Amino acid sequence: MAVFSSGGQLAGLTFPSLSTPWQADGTVIVPDPGIPLVEAASDAPGVWRSQPSVRKVVDFIARNIASVPLHVFERRGDTDRRRVTDHPLAVLLAEPGPRVTPFRFWHGVLVDFLLHDRWCAQLLPNADTNSGYELRRIPASRMRLLDDGWGQVAAVHIVDPDGQAAEHDPAGFVFDHGWGGANGVPPTETLADILAESAEAVRYRRGVWKNGARVPLVIQRPAEAPDWSDASRNRFVEMWRRFTRGGGMEGGTPLLEDGMTVEKVDAFTPKDTQDIEGRRLTDAEVASAYHIAPELVGAREGTYSNIEAYRQMLYRDALGPFITQLEQTCNALLTPQLDRAGQLYVEANIEAKLRGSFEEQARILQAAVGAPWLTRNEARGRTNLSAVEGGDELITPLNVTEGGLASPLDTAPDESTRES
Template sequence: MGILSGIFKSRDKPTNRTAGSAYGFFLGSSTSGKKVNERSAMQMTAVYSCVRILSEAVASLPLHFYEYRGDGSKAKATDHPLYFLLHDEPNPEMSSYTFREVLMTHLLLWGNAYAQIIRNGKGEIVALYPLMPDRMTVDRDDKGKIYYQYYMTVDDAPTNQGKWVTLAATDVLHIPGLGFDGLVGYSPIAMAKNAIGMAIACEEYGAKFFANGAAPSGVLEHPGTIKDPSRVRESWTQTFGGSSNANKVAVLEEGMKYTPISISPEQAQFLETRKFQINEIARIFRVPPHMVGDLEKSSFSNIEQQSLEFVKYTLDPWISRWEQAMVRSLLTAQEKKKYFIKFNMDGLLRGDYQSRMNGYAIGRQNGWMSANDIRELENLDKIPAELGGDLYLINGNMTKLQDAGLFAKGSEGGEEENHEEVLELEESGSDGEQSGGENAVSERNNRRGKLVR
């Protein structure tokens, strides 16, 4: 298959271009003239912050492997080998946190995340190892089946350096990002290379501005003819160039005059441009500006709502990609009917302390939460069952709608008789306090019970 792979058209190379349409977005030089790729983009603070926020959020969420029970409930399948791989250690070299952080970083920068699935002789999954997206290609064979080719380097195995290794689709966990064909995702960095390139250019301009002594470039004018202008230029740069030489007093000889020709950064709206590009990058990754340090439009009244929207509209779609890709690649057809993989996002959706307590009180009073259910969500020890920790309580002044008219229905056809009997009971009850005592009261209660029934 490796020999014949060149005959068949490559599905895509996720590292440098998008395919599936009549045009392509190539990594490399942007309209600003700056080279943009995944690694150069990470040198931008806004890109680094967005990637770090999303990758750490996905890596820090609890990841569990569940099984369906016969009664419709679910339980953690701790005895299944995949539970340990996903929850604790996918391979002997890294933790579950590190594994998910690496794959999420790949997904955000290259648009794809790959991991090799290692199986034992029984076909059981024993390890998962991340693979670099820039060395992976996705192709189809002559029968239309997808297979993966991975380029090995000395970092992978010294014996396989410079070789292509072919992997079957069943041996690769592939999490694709947004794409045009549903099979391969495309790099957000490639899609937004012009916006990122402009941000890189603005940052480089600011660095060079301060490197040149925070003074605008200009022209040294001489009334006569200079025999060696390069020497004068180098002398001027050496004396007054660089931030360490800023604000030095220049002494001009022989009638020389310095004339600035560049506009100031304020006139060029340099700071506004840099700020806009930061928001532009945050918009690419759908990260709220306050999470990358822009608090201009954030306040104590709306920042909690923005955080909840981050979980709902930004993080949840990525989580769905992860869950469905893992189920598709790691479970057999029979296991998919019995098991499922789920991230626990309850901790991120919790509000402030007072809001949580009010919500718990509503659940407790309406009977769908017990004391132990609440304590488990708050990471507290359970109350023993004999002390009522698992009881479900409801308010006593509530009844079913179908039972609302039972008393009236029981008294139909004998309302007058019942009314007279009630009066008689009340009179006998008042006399009973003098003559009959407890026996009269007991007789009254028994007769009233018969009326109700």
């Protein structure tokens, strides 16, 4: 258990001195109306802003999962189910809150989880929405899950924007957390050393280029050279500064005097530091920490035989566990609050992402059913054309019959060329 003292510096952030700690269930929390201490401890916003590797991987995961629609189904039997679109649960998933799109809501939830290892949303009644409810995302920096000592969440501790802290019954919330306690362990803490090394490398490169990317060298002046007056020495130093960044003579050749020689110093150069390889290594380490193949975020070169294989690997092997986790959380904590009968469940429509192009679908479906599967008006609707009279009938070409050709694009063999 971590106990925070009043005032000090943590994770590179300085927070003000506080006088009255708040304690519940053995956890010491110091409320801060400006920046909650939970946020200061993890510094996730700072990592999001300053660490391109973390932002690249986290945003890759969040964007791809948030774009997968969540559908609601009614369980009618072991082999029978029906898509539900008019139930408050389905309407809520399509409209989480006023002026909030499903993509933006779940993107924020997933970023919370990937950076803080916990996320939380509160189910509230709202007469202004079509479902009568809204899901309000509680930023992970302003909430903390209180443990009962057995790994179960006993309460949700929230610090509102006014700095007022309160405990809430977890029954009205939807939340999840990783291993290591009720609040999980942020992956950024595990990656702290790697991220700090990357930050130092960026700071070094910036300093090198700021100084004109000069080669490490020293200027030697022979001992028998005449004495240097202060004016002469200052004039030479000022001349040399003109060849650095901002001096006006960058890239030129300075003139030496009095038998001076230039000696290169055996030190690190920008090339020796292998900054490009260092960036790729940081990307690969962060991607591996989030169980994402480095090839997906460009950290390593990768080849895919085709787009279909790429989609299969992305949404099943890489993002599949995250999607399953989100589905199970919704079914365990959200669905029972809106479906007392227990007949509904939430499922991510991964097929929408695995689905091929229209040409691929048309070819596969046509071969599967052995006949045309679109009416003329359905085809016209796909190209934003208005319906025509008689266009709702499915046309079957004369060369396609049951047990005959598999596709209207096939042709029968020429009888004259068939071997007898």
